Structure formats: C-alpha cells, structure tokens
Amino acid sequence: MFYDYLKIHVKAGDGGDGCVAFRREKYVPFGGPSGGDGGKGGDVILRADARLRTLIDFHFQKHFKAERGGHGQGKNRTGKNGRDLVLRVPVGTVVRDAASGAVIADLVEDGQEVVVARGGRGGRGNARFATSTNQAPRYAEKGEPGEERWLELELKLLADxxxxxxxxxxxxxxxxxxxxxxxxxxxxxxxxxxxxxxxxxxxxxxxxxxxxxxxxxxxxxxxxxxxxxxxxxxxxxxxxxxxxxxxxxxxxxxxxxxxxxxxxxxxxxxxxxxxxxxxxxxxxxxxxxxxxxxxxxxxxxxxxxxxxxxxxxxxxxxxxxxxxxxxxxLPPPCPLTPDSLPEEPELRWEGEVLVIGGELGRRLLAIDWENPEARRAAAESLRRSGVERRLKSAGARPGTVIRIGDREFIFTPAEGNEGEQ
Ligand SMILES: Nc1nc2c(ncn2[C@@H]2O[C@H](COP(=O)(O)OP(=O)(O)OP(=O)(O)O)[C@@H](O)[C@H]2O)c(=O)[nH]1
Ligand SMILES: [Mg+2]
Structure with missing residues (x-):
C-alpha cells in the first residue's frame, strides 16, 4: 500500500496551572503572594522532510499529543514550557483542517514547518493577582487547554x-x-x-x-x-x-x-x-x-x-x-495558499445551551471555578468587563445553562447591575 491520504488527531499541550503560594519569611507571619505562573504547553508542528516518501508512519498512529506545561511553583518560579511535538511528513503534503476542509498549509519545501495546534498559555500565579485591596489572593489561574483538531493529510508529490x-x-x-x-x-x-x-x-x-x-x-x-x-x-x-x-x-x-x-x-x-x-x-x-x-x-x-x-x-x-x-x-508549480481558518464564534446556541468559545471561552476556562475566592473575583471582573451584559444580549436568562469547554454553569447574573457599562 502507498499511503498518501489519511486523517490524524493532534492535541497541543495544556498550559501549566498558576501556583498559589506565599512567602515565608522569618518574623513575618504571613508573607506576600509568591505563586509562579504555569509554563506554556507544547505546540504540535508538522515539518516537511525530503527523506520521506509516504505518509505510512501515520497509518500506525493517529493520535498525537504535545507535552503539557509545568505548573507554577512557590518563590515565583515559573513552570517549565512543554516540549513541542514535531511530526515529519513528506515534501508535498497538503494539510487541511478536517472539520472545515480549509487548507492550513502546503508543505512544498524541505524543512518547511507549520504549527497545527498551539499549546495553551500557562495560568498566572497568585503573585499576579495582588492588588491594593487584596494583597493576599488565595487563587491562581488554570493553564489554558492546548488546541486540538483533526487534520487531513494528503500527499501530492512534486515533480517537474x-x-x-x-x-x-x-x-x-x-x-x-x-x-x-x-x-x-x-x-x-x-x-x-x-x-x-x-x-x-x-x-x-x-x-x-x-x-x-x-x-x-x-x-x-x-x-x-x-x-x-x-x-x-x-x-x-x-x-x-x-x-x-x-x-x-x-x-x-x-x-x-x-x-x-x-x-x-x-x-x-x-x-x-x-x-x-x-x-x-x-x-x-x-x-x-x-x-x-x-x-x-x-x-x-x-x-x-x-x-x-x-x-x-x-x-x-x-x-x-x-x-x-x-x-x-514553464512556470514553477505554485503551492496551495492557506485558507483562513473559520474563527470559532465566542457565543453560540446549541439548543437550550449557550456555548462560549473562542478567546472568551479560553479566558473563562483559565478561572479556577472550584476556588470560592477566584470565583468571586471572576464574577466581579466579568461583570465589569461587560461579559455578563453580552451574555444577556445574546439571550441568556437567569437559569440558562452555559457551556465552556467541558464545563457547564448556570447563568446567575449579579443583582441590580442593569445598565452598567
Ligand atoms: N522491446 C522493448 N520492450 C520494452 C521497452 N520498454 C519497456 N519494455 C518492456 O515492456 C514491459 C513493461 O515495461 P514497464 O516499464 O514495466 O511498463 P510500465 O509502463 O511501467 O507498466 P506499469 O508499471 O504496469 O504501468 C517490460 O517487460 C519491459 O521490459 C522497449 O523500448 N522495447
Ligand atoms: Mg511501471
């Protein structure tokens, strides 16, 4: 068999979580926050390699995952960045997003690379959330999930x-x-x-x-x-x-x-x-x-x-x-030009459920919802930045189910904030 067409699934590394820690100093009963940021997750990269002739390697393995970022640590230490995962493909491989069919890249030169899934950002540690009103925040951000998608790989050999x-x-x-x-x-x-x-x-x-x-x-x-x-x-x-x-x-x-x-x-x-x-x-x-x-x-x-x-x-x-x-x-052959990938909408309805995706979804997923203090701070910041208003104008009512990634929430807007900016 000659392998020149197949689908693979790639998942970039999740970002590491930010850390909650406090300095311990002699004679200081409760030092300042010192939790470091999480490291960035590794990207998944495809690289064209002139020594390869077929896509056969991908026949045996279909799922690929880059390393996640390390969690932040005390003493303001940042977590390690996850290693990128580089997958080698033959020169002439056309890479498409399987869901939309959009061309992500046409790898026509030896060594040419494309990032097909971006690693998640690391979450910020609690040291970053200290303000004049809250000098000892006991919460940090979660790492952002790494991108994942199905890819279609099609080898179209290049010859004169x-x-x-x-x-x-x-x-x-x-x-x-x-x-x-x-x-x-x-x-x-x-x-x-x-x-x-x-x-x-x-x-x-x-x-x-x-x-x-x-x-x-x-x-x-x-x-x-x-x-x-x-x-x-x-x-x-x-x-x-x-x-x-x-x-x-x-x-x-x-x-x-x-x-x-x-x-x-x-x-x-x-x-x-x-x-x-x-x-x-x-x-x-x-x-x-x-x-x-x-x-x-x-x-x-x-x-x-x-x-x-x-x-x-x-x-x-x-x-x-x-x-x-x-x-x-004769003119040289011209590679396919990449399409722009359809942006994921930030708000969309799936039946009765309001799904939050895109940049806003990523921001919300970084919140440590399990932590009451983080939850309170997040609710406040969402209200101030107008997110709550956006959800309302999209049709969210108290009690509406909101889905972000694989989490679900019940929409409970703060009282008496109508008309705020
Ligand atoms: N006498 C003679 N025989 C030839 C010549 N060219 C090819 N052949 C013979 O024709 C047969 C087929 O040759 P291949 O080169 O395998 O043909 P192909 O077009 O590659 O065939 P496929 O791979 O099956 O599509 C072989 O037995 C060759 O030896 C020629 O110029 N003269
Ligand atoms: Mg032949």
Whole structure:
C-alpha cells in the first residue's frame, strides 16, 4: 500500500496551572503572594522532510499529543514550557483542517514547518493577582487547554515531469534508463504500485525530477485500477510525457491508448488534460512500430512525438533535451495558499445551551471555578468587563445553562447591575 491520504488527531499541550503560594519569611507571619505562573504547553508542528516518501508512519498512529506545561511553583518560579511535538511528513503534503476542509498549509519545501495546534498559555500565579485591596489572593489561574483538531493529510508529490500511459507502456523502463531511480519493470500490467521519483541529470549540469506513476486504465478517474489515488500526483507536475507502446503486440492500439488515457485525465480534472504533453513513442525496436509511428504522426499533428526505445536507448537524449527546454519556459508549480481558518464564534446556541468559545471561552476556562475566592473575583471582573451584559444580549436568562469547554454553569447574573457599562 502507498499511503498518501489519511486523517490524524493532534492535541497541543495544556498550559501549566498558576501556583498559589506565599512567602515565608522569618518574623513575618504571613508573607506576600509568591505563586509562579504555569509554563506554556507544547505546540504540535508538522515539518516537511525530503527523506520521506509516504505518509505510512501515520497509518500506525493517529493520535498525537504535545507535552503539557509545568505548573507554577512557590518563590515565583515559573513552570517549565512543554516540549513541542514535531511530526515529519513528506515534501508535498497538503494539510487541511478536517472539520472545515480549509487548507492550513502546503508543505512544498524541505524543512518547511507549520504549527497545527498551539499549546495553551500557562495560568498566572497568585503573585499576579495582588492588588491594593487584596494583597493576599488565595487563587491562581488554570493553564489554558492546548488546541486540538483533526487534520487531513494528503500527499501530492512534486515533480517537474509526470510519466503517464497505460500499464506496460514502458514508463518505469524509461525512468530506470534516465535516472538512478530503480522502479520495478515487468512484462505484465500494474507492475508499478506506487509513484517513484527520479532525478534526471543532463550533461550540462541541468536536472529535473521525473515521476513514474502507476498505469492508467479506462475508468481510472472513477477509481478503476489504481486510478484515482494516483491522479492526484500528476496534478503537481509541470509537463506530462505520455508513454505509448508502439509495437504491434501492444495490448491496445497506440492511438486508442492515447485517447483513453487523455479522457481519464479530462474526467478527473480538465485542467490536467490541458497540461503541456509530449509523446514518448516507445518500443520502436519492436516489429510494427514504424507503421504505427506513421499513423500517429498523421493523426496527432498537435503533439510533439519522440520515437525511442528504452531497450536500445535510441531516441532518449532527444526526448530529454526537449523536456529540459520546455521546463525552462514553464512556470514553477505554485503551492496551495492557506485558507483562513473559520474563527470559532465566542457565543453560540446549541439548543437550550449557550456555548462560549473562542478567546472568551479560553479566558473563562483559565478561572479556577472550584476556588470560592477566584470565583468571586471572576464574577466581579466579568461583570465589569461587560461579559455578563453580552451574555444577556445574546439571550441568556437567569437559569440558562452555559457551556465552556467541558464545563457547564448556570447563568446567575449579579443583582441590580442593569445598565452598567
Ligand atoms: N522491446 C522493448 N520492450 C520494452 C521497452 N520498454 C519497456 N519494455 C518492456 O515492456 C514491459 C513493461 O515495461 P514497464 O516499464 O514495466 O511498463 P510500465 O509502463 O511501467 O507498466 P506499469 O508499471 O504496469 O504501468 C517490460 O517487460 C519491459 O521490459 C522497449 O523500448 N522495447
Ligand atoms: Mg511501471
């Protein structure tokens, strides 16, 4: 199996909790607050690595979690930041947010990175909450939860040239002959089960990357043969070399083979059918090939045709030079541009429940609701900062259930604060 599409779940580290502590000093019965902040949770990062060719590692493990931040400690010591988790993916991996389908990144360069889940901020320790009216706060903030999401990973190989054609046309033989890549060659259809990239070096110090792809058959666009899965790798090539078996023993007449494969491209993605394409008329060492070549030349006047044989090597240099010349004129492939991820709404109704998310939700989750003093301080600050009013205008009434993360609260607005700012 060739793994080029799958889903994984990533969870960044939660922030560490802030600490409640007080200084203990000689002769001072009750020192000032000295609880340190929690450390930041680790991010989950995807990094493109040119040494990888498939997404197979993710077939065995689907859930990934970065380290959480350390909790704050006494004497104003800040908790340790959680370590980032770096997941390596092959170059050419398109990363999408599974829920929205939005493109998060297209990792087209070796070493390119993207943060796919941000670690939570550490909670502030009680030292930060001391005010002139409350010099010894006995509460601290909780760490913010790390982001989590399902990702869709899709590998779309990057190559300058894609070899297309029916099974057995000689695509792998050609790549074998012109590069150091050694795809398997055999006398039966569907020998190649996964794409193979090879670097073709020309004498002049020029080089390009050629992709050998599994053969296409009728119905490939709809999933026949190895079809559909591999067509996505052709999408990111700049030039197509259509390999045809010109011999009289070919499974299909070359003209018909040419039409069948192009129809599959057209049905899969019309843009692919318009991609620059030249013909490698292969197996010219075999009987019947000359006659077929004459017919091909007569019918396909719009295409450049290069007769060759991967057995004798004849005709191959001419093809390669033409490919190199065309590549010099063709624009480089452009990576997908990331979409902006849909912002999570801060307030939304789920049936009778008012859900608080986004930045406001994160702020509220940082409150240590179990601690009565923290709860009182939070209620006061929510009222002053207008949050309570926002909830009311969103339709919250006393008794409404409010959900933040996995916690639920009953809305109990403070009395007599109508009309406050
Ligand atoms: N005589 C002759 N045989 C060739 C030539 N090119 C390829 N072949 C033979 O054709 C058969 C198929 O070649 P492959 O390179 O495996 O064909 P492919 O297009 O990669 O086929 P799939 O991977 O199945 O799609 C093998 O037996 C090759 O030896 C050629 O120029 N002349
Ligand atoms: Mg092959």
């Amino acid at each position: 040239v894609g070899l297309i054609g029916l099974p057995n046309a000689g695509k792998s033989s050609l790549l074998n002959r012109v590069s150091a890549a050694r795809p398997r060659v055999a006398d039966y259809p569907f020998t190649t089960l996964e794409p193979c990239l090879g670097v073709v070096r020309l004498a002049e110090g020029e080089s390009f990357v050629m992709a050998d792809l599994p053969g296409l058959i009728e119905g490939a666009h709809a999933g026949a043969g190895l079809g559909h899965r591999f067509l996505r790798h052709i999408e990111r090539t700049r030039l197509l070399v259509h390999v045809l078996d010109m011999s009289s023993t070919a499974a299909m007449d070359p003209l018909r083979a040419f039409a069948v494969v192009n129809r599959e491209l057209e049905l899969y993605n019309p843009e692919l059918a318009r991609r620059p394409q030249i013909i490698a008329a292969n197996k010219m060492d075999l009987p019947g090939s000359e006659a077929n070549l004459q017919r091909l030349r007569g019918e396909l006047k719009d295409y450049e045709i290069f007769p060759l044989s991967t057995v004798t090597g004849e005709g191959i240099p001419a093809l390669l030079h033409r490919v190199a010349a065309l590549l010099r004129q």
